[in-house]
Amino acid sequence: MANTQSKIESLEEQISKLVVENDKLRRENAERGVEIAKLKAESLQEVKTRERIEKTMLDLDGFSRSEDALHLAYHIHEFKHEVPSPAVKYGDLSLQ
Template sequence: MTNIQSKIDLLKQRAIDLEVENAKLKQIIKENAKHKADNVNLSAENAKVKIELRRAMRENAKLKAESLREVKTRERIEKTMLDLDGVDRYINLVLHDRYIKLPEGGHTIIKENAKRKADNVNLSAENAKVKIELRRAMGENAKLKAESLREVKTRERIEKTMLDLDGCLYRKSLSMK
């Protein structure tokens, strides 16, 4: 009887050891599920950071392009103003050095034409500035549309992942019962 009793005691001890190990494994499964949820949250946060990084990189590229366009426009305006100054000087030289004889009022007409040309240059410069602002606004609009679409897609992926995780946790809880 002692031999049988010792086997029963060994089996009882083995059952207790298995229950302890089973409890440890259940705890590990819970921790793994928690870590998986943390990983999903970190992945979602990572996606947000990537979106923000892309947005910042796009904004940086846009600012560089705008700056380059503004520099080129400014250079064209300065060149046109220098050309206009040169035309003005030439007209004054011609008039003062009497290379041409103008009828009465001719000097006024030439000066008015030069003034109109200067006004046209100023209007062209203003037009270029308006075009730059329009391009900037169109770029901003396109950027906002792209960001909105990316955010919707990212949100949908996050929601799907969260639903998948909820399903995993539900199946785990059923298997643990």
């Protein structure tokens, strides 16, 4: 009987240790969940920032092309020895 009681106490001690370890692992898991949520939020913010930068670069590229067209129009006028008319302004590339 003493042997059985000893085994029961040993098993109860193991259960107690496992419960403590399980609680510790649950806390760590919860902390990891918070860390993962933070990383996902940071990642989403970085994606949005990258998209905004890419859009800005595309906008600037388009602006650069329109600037090149303006310079070309101006030089065509110069080449013809004409004074560019006031119509040749930003946004109006008509050659008069």
